[in-house]
Amino acid sequence: MQQQTYLKGCLSAIVLQLLQDNKRMYGYEITQRVREITAGELQLTEGALYPTLHKLEAEGVLTTENALVDGRNRKYYKLTENGHQQAQSAVSELADFVSNLQKILHLKPSIG
Amino acid sequence: MQQQTYLKGCLSAIVLQLLQDNKRMYGYEITQRVREITAGELQLTEGALYPTLHKLEAEGVLTTENALVDGRNRKYYKLTENGHQQAQSAVSELADFVSNLQKILHLKPSIG
DNA sequence: TCTATATACAAAATTTTCTTAGGTATAATA
DNA sequence: TATTATACCTAAGAAAATTTTGTATATAGA
Structure with missing residues (x-):
């Protein structure tokens, strides 16, 4: 599964898309959601995700709320x-x- | 035009696709072809392209032929x-x- | 003729970004 | 009790592209 390579550069945009869809999400949830959506083909590593979230927060793009759920701490981002x-x-x-990319790879354009 | 950001990681694959389509191409030609195909929206910088070509050559994926055309030197890759x-x-x-990515971004899948 | 632009290649230093590996901690399951 | 799942995070290093700079020829325009 070498698709990971192509992820470079897209991580922030993917996170932002998910947060447009969901109002608020926590880190672990984001990794699982991407895994679900892509049927396990794409996996965000935490080592890449958390620094990205922190960077977006530092840039003022995201804010956080802490919550205690089932005895475990969660940090929601929105x-x-x-x-x-x-x-x-x-x-x-x-x-x-x-x-x-579709043009370069001779893929048919998306419907719609 | 910040699409450049998303290019990270895809460069080799794009070059390889173009070389599947064209038998042989030289570096400058590759940059121009991508510019054409994407109507100027994507631009490969030479500083990124040449190291990539050299790396692929070192890996045995590509070979080169030199040619003198109109008094200028060309290095064809295939x-x-x-x-x-x-x-x-x-x-x-x-x-x-x-x-x-289409799934994550809610784009309709490609036709075909 | 001089200058700018297009063509054509490349290296070096820097920055960005991800991976790998590690660390902490709780809950649930086997 | 040991493992897996959940949940957060950092640090060192590698990978990959960008930026900058350099070389050189041909052509078009002023």
Whole structure:
């Protein structure tokens, strides 16, 4: 499963997309969600994810809330108001990139 | 045009796809071809491309032929026999990755 | 003729980004 | 009681691209 290689650069955009869909998520949840969506083909490693989350938080794109659930600590991340805009542009650029990759690889364009 | 960011990791696969399509190409030609295909939205920088070509050559995926054209030197790259196989698997993995990105971004799957 | 642009290659230093490996801790299951 | 799942995180290193710089020829325009 070497698809991991191609993930480089897309991680932030993927996280931002998930947070547009879900209002708030915690780190572990994000790794599991990506695994679910991709049927196990893509796996975010925690060593890559947490630094990315912290970076986005430092940039003011995300804020956090702590919660204690079933005796375990959780840290929820959600988009700030500014973050929503940045998320939109990051995601739409990634969609454009996908579209360009389709052209290069002779994949048919997405329906819609 | 920040799509460049997402290119990370895909460069080799893109080069290999182009060389599957074209038998042989030289570096500058590759940058121009990508620019054409993507209507200027994606631009391979030479500083990224040449190290990638050299790495693929060192790995035995590509071989080179020099040619003098219009007084300027050209270095053509083409796939080795082994390279064809590696190109196919790299490209199909990138296609799978694109498919996973479509799922995450709620893009409709490619036609076909 | 001089200058800028296009063509064509490449190396070096830097930065970004991920991987690998490790650490802490609780709950549930076998 | 030992393992797995959940849940957070950091640090060292490697990988990969960017930026910067350099070389050189051809062509078009002023």
